[in-house]
Amino acid sequence: xPPKPFIVNGKSPVAILFFFLLIYSLLAMHYSLAQSPxxxxxxxxxxNDYNFQYSKYRDAQxxxxxxxxxxxxxxxxxxxxxxxxxxxxxxxxxxKLYVTFGYLTREYINSFNWGNFxxxxxxxxSILDNQTATLTSFQQQIAATITLEQLPPIAxxxxxxxxxxxxxxxxxxxxSLEIGEAESTLDxxxxxxxxxxxxxxxKLRSGGxxxxxxxxxxxxxxxxxxxxxxxxxxxxxxxxxxxxxxKEGELDAIxxxxxxxxxxxxxxxxxxEEVIRII
Numbered sequence: 001x002p003p004k005p006f007i008v009n010g011k012s013p014v015a016i017l018f019f020f021l022l023i024y025s026l027l028a029m030h031y032s033l034a035q036s037p038x039x040x041x042x043x044x045x046x047x048n049d050y051n052f053q054y055s056k057y058r059d060a061q062x063x064x065x066x067x068x069x070x071x072x073x074x075x076x077x078x079x080x081x082x083x084x085x086x087x088x089x090x091x092x093x094x095x096k097l098y099v100t101f102g103y104l105t106r107e108y109i110n111s112f113n114w115g116n117f118x119x120x121x122x123x124x125x126s127i128l129d130n131q132t133a134t135l136t137s138f139q140q141q142i143a144a145t146i147t148l149e150q151l152p153p154i155a156x157x158x159x160x161x162x163x164x165x166x167x168x169x170x171x172x173x174x175x176s177l178e179i180g181e182a183e184s185t186l187d188x189x190x191x192x193x194x195x196x197x198x199x200x201x202x203k204l205r206s207g208g209x210x211x212x213x214x215x216x217x218x219x220x221x222x223x224x225x226x227x228x229x230x231x232x233x234x235x236x237x238x239x240x241x242x243x244x245x246x247k248e249g250e251l252d253a254i255x256x257x258x259x260x261x262x263x264x265x266x267x268x269x270x271x272x273e274e275v276i277r278i279i
Contacts, residue, residue, distance in 0.1 A: 046107040057093040064090035084148040120176040171246040182261040230261035
């Protein structure tokens with residue numbers, strides 16, 4: 001929660017010092033673009049689940065390659081059944097890996113406040129829900145197979161889905177997530193800047209370190225304007241994509257634009273630390 005507006009008049013030096021210590025701690029907490037924060041427990045669990053499924057996927061992949069080679073070499077019923085079991089397990093692990101990838105993306109989406117871009121958060125979660133439903137249907141098809149011949153058509157359909165519709169829809173989710181994250185960090189920046197602005201204005205009126213503080217205020221304003229400009233540009237690019245899909249090149253363009261916003265916001269951290277030392 002952002003701190004309440006601070007009024008300098010009537011406050012003791014001890015209260016002012018305590019206030020700035022509070023602001024300094026908030027800087028460390030909010031400015032995740034400068035260094036990685038401790039992730040929420042739900043996000044951490046989703047990451048661990050994904051890592052676990054990825055490990056199982058690699059193990060299943062190795063067994064599939066070995067069993068497939070043995071079947072082509074020996075052509076026995078036993079080798080064929082081993083190939084069936086290994087192929088079935090491999091396909092099942094592919095689906096599980098993508099399902100947990102979706103859950104990981106969802107938890108990252110839920111790990112910050114999207115502000116006035118929240119409608120895109122809701123749409124992104126809806127896309128992820130639909131992807132999970134489609135992947136679950138593939139999982140059911142795989143589970144129902146009893147012969148090796150049944151698996152290649154399912155594998156082909158799954159490959160087509162993952163490389164086509166799934167990829168383009170996930171690109172859309174990532175595009176919105178990039179903008180939502182930048183928007184959230186800008187909100188944090190504005191909250192912290194708003195608190196410090198009150199103190200800076202008071203100091204300017206009293207004549208203390210006037211030119212330095214005036215330049216600090218000007219620089220903070222430039223960061224705010226440049227960041228908002230980049231976010232607006234990214235939103236415009238996002239609006240030009242399809243409602244629930246985005247091409248790889250469109251995602252890349254949005255990422256490049258949001259990186260401009262993030263670079264601007266990174267510049268604010270040393271400026272906040274500097275003004276705290278000055279005041």
